[in-house]
Amino acid sequence: DAKTTQPNSMESNEEEPVHLPCNHSTISGTDYIHWYRQLPSQGPEYVIHGLTSNVNNRMASLAIAEDRKSSTLILHRATLRDAAVYYCIHYKAPEKTSYDKVIFGPGTSLSVIP
Amino acid sequence: DAGVIQSPRHEVTEMGQEVTLRCKPISGHDYLFWYRQTMMRGLELLIYFNNNVPIDDSGMPEDRFSAKMPNASFSTLKIQPSEPRDSAVYFCASSLMAGGFETQYFGPGTRLLVL
Numbered sequence: 001d002a003k004t005t006q007p008n009s010m011e012s013n014e015e016e017p018v019h020l021p022c023n024h025s026t027i028s029g030t031d032y033i034h035w036y037r038q039l040p041s042q043g044p045e046y047v048i049h050g051l052t053s054n055v056n057n058r059m060a061s062l063a064i065a066e067d068r069k070s071s072t073l074i075l076h077r078a079t080l081r082d083a084a085v086y087y088c089i090h091y092k093a094p095e096k097t098s099y100d101k102v103i104f105g106p107g108t109s110l111s112v113i114p
Numbered sequence: 115d116a117g118v119i120q121s122p123r124h125e126v127t128e129m130g131q132e133v134t135l136r137c138k139p140i141s142g143h144d145y146l147f148w149y150r151q152t153m154m155r156g157l158e159l160l161i162y163f164n165n166n167v168p169i170d171d172s173g174m175p176e177d178r179f180s181a182k183m184p185n186a187s188f189s190t191l192k193i194q195p196s197e198p199r200d201s202a203v204y205f206c207a208s209s210l211m212a213g214g215f216e217t218q219y220f221g222p223g224t225r226l227l228v229l
Contacts, residue, residue, distance in 0.1 A: 034216060041222065041223075042220075042222055042223070043118075043205045043207065043220025043221055043222055043223055044157065044205070044220050045220070046216045046218070049216050087157075104151070104156040104157035105156045106153075106156060107156075
């Protein structure tokens with residue numbers, strides 16, 4: 001299984017940046033790092049993914065350590081709608097459809113304070 | 115587009131009963147996935163289909179679980195007989211193409227409680 005380690009919970013004030021860390025020390029060279037989030041009573045929602053370089057999209061930024069054993073999801077300005085559980089996972093390159101059996105761990109529950 | 119539709123949203127049943135969960139994928143998507151989510155084990159892939167054909171069912175816990183996809187717009191996940199340890203949220207997801215999870219769109223889930 002592709003193991004990741006995340007803090008159980010974090011808090012942020014509204015309109016402030018949030019840095020969500022993830023350790024993935026067992027990552028292999030071809031694994032992509034993915035972040036998903038799950039709002040209450042909803043299914044997981046894709047946030048961002050990357051391989052080696054830092055990535056930006058309209059939702060967030062992903063900072064990947066040089067040794068790729070850790071990464072940080074950055075929400076630049078937290079809103080109340082960002083309150084969710086955030087999952088960090090890694091798996092084989094997208095062109096390979098071999099999915100791990102257990103893919104999401106407990107994740108980080110983010111609370112946003114108005 | 116209505117997104118992935120799952121029914122029922124909540125199901126409470128007694129041990130030993132048959133449970134059928136339903137999923138309607140996004141129109142035009144060729145891949146359909148069934149997942150189970152529990153506090154203990156997180157989100158697990160159970161089975162996935164490509165063009166209505168099961169590709170990998172190695173995540174199905176045991177013979178009590180079965181899944182079908184009779185056509186491109188409908189899939190079922192059946193548990194017979196159900197047991198309390200099957201209590202979980204079951205998600206269906208669909209995808210337009212092969213590849214990573216960034217291509218998958220998840221439904222709202224079915225919360226199953228087996229008493």
